[in-house]
Amino acid sequence: MFSRFLFLCAFSTLFSNAIWADEAQILSALKKALPQYDVGSVKFHQASGLYVAEMNGGPTLHVTSDGRYFVAGDLYKINGERLENETEKAKLAKVEALPESQMIIYKAKDEKAHITVFTDVDCGYCRMLHNDVPALNERGITVRYVAFPRAGVGSGAYNKMVSIWCSDDPKSWLTKVKLGEKIPENKCANPIADQFNLGRMVGVRGTPSIVLPNGTLLPGYLPVDKLAKEVGL
Template structure:
């Protein structure tokens, strides 16, 4: 209820200030915010189309704050006229930059058959039932020209049972086969230790705002949360690609 009230307030403010010029970020705004956030200043601050309201980023989280730091709003900032989320546009721009830094060689790849039409990064947790369900759709996605690259996201964090299982997968000689054995067959792999990217990928997911699995990320920064069947996913990707080409 509280979140809805905040969102409603944001929409109302946006409607009331349509066409207003963006304000410059007050030089002392970051310092003024520190007492509210344990002494930490936001990673970045920028103006918004709403007069007197500024976007503040803390890691993967985006909030809005007034210039005097008295009022803070949590939720998406909606452009009611264009029916679009300015918050999601900001998140997407950040994700595009981050996607470019991902080392694909550290992912576990299930490559498209024939022509590669799309690439999906999939944050996964081997103990997540919907991740297991999605994995069963991977062969169909591959047939539709979609390459799936797995990134580790043990939801319970570093050191958890899921984390250790995923380390075993990433340390296997044949990582794709190990993923199949765990997700398709429910096999317990032999415990292994090696230099692995599981903790690094978990941290990346947090930076991107992943809060559940599976979480799918396209190369253009679009985040697709949750399980979807292969047909639906492929259509979403095809439609987005066609729209971008117009």
């Protein structure tokens, strides 16, 4: 029994070392072949035997263990008669892992579902969606905002969003700024840059971008009825 335990420990160590070696090999191969992209992470997807490479500002790649072949796009699992989008599930996990304390949340009193919205205060369609927040709340949909200043870190929208998140009343100031009011400059430790980078990593290209409870990423504005239908209400 003890010898079997030692064998399993040794096998686990060898397997782990092999994965780390493959990850390093794939990272090196991708950097040489795709120098225009910054490789965010390379992780082993045990069920498929492929490695998932997240390209910052680029596609998700699924790479063979020798780093010689890859496909770009979503990875699907055939589960009986259903297809499950493994890539979208991974995206949802990253967004859901964000602490709600770092978001600006408009909570429904009788919450049935929530959506997570990547927003920019200078975006017209984001303002349209924000006007719909009371109606969405009445439908039982909580709206959770994370920041995605489209012009990037250090831009005018970025600085406004830092001031909003660092204010004494972020919910009120988010509404005011989206209506065109100027916010006094506020500074503090804030999540704006991290949220922007997360958005790029999960495929956000514009705002608003809405992450549904099932992990689907919807680009652009949807009217209340259509959005509620997408949520399943």
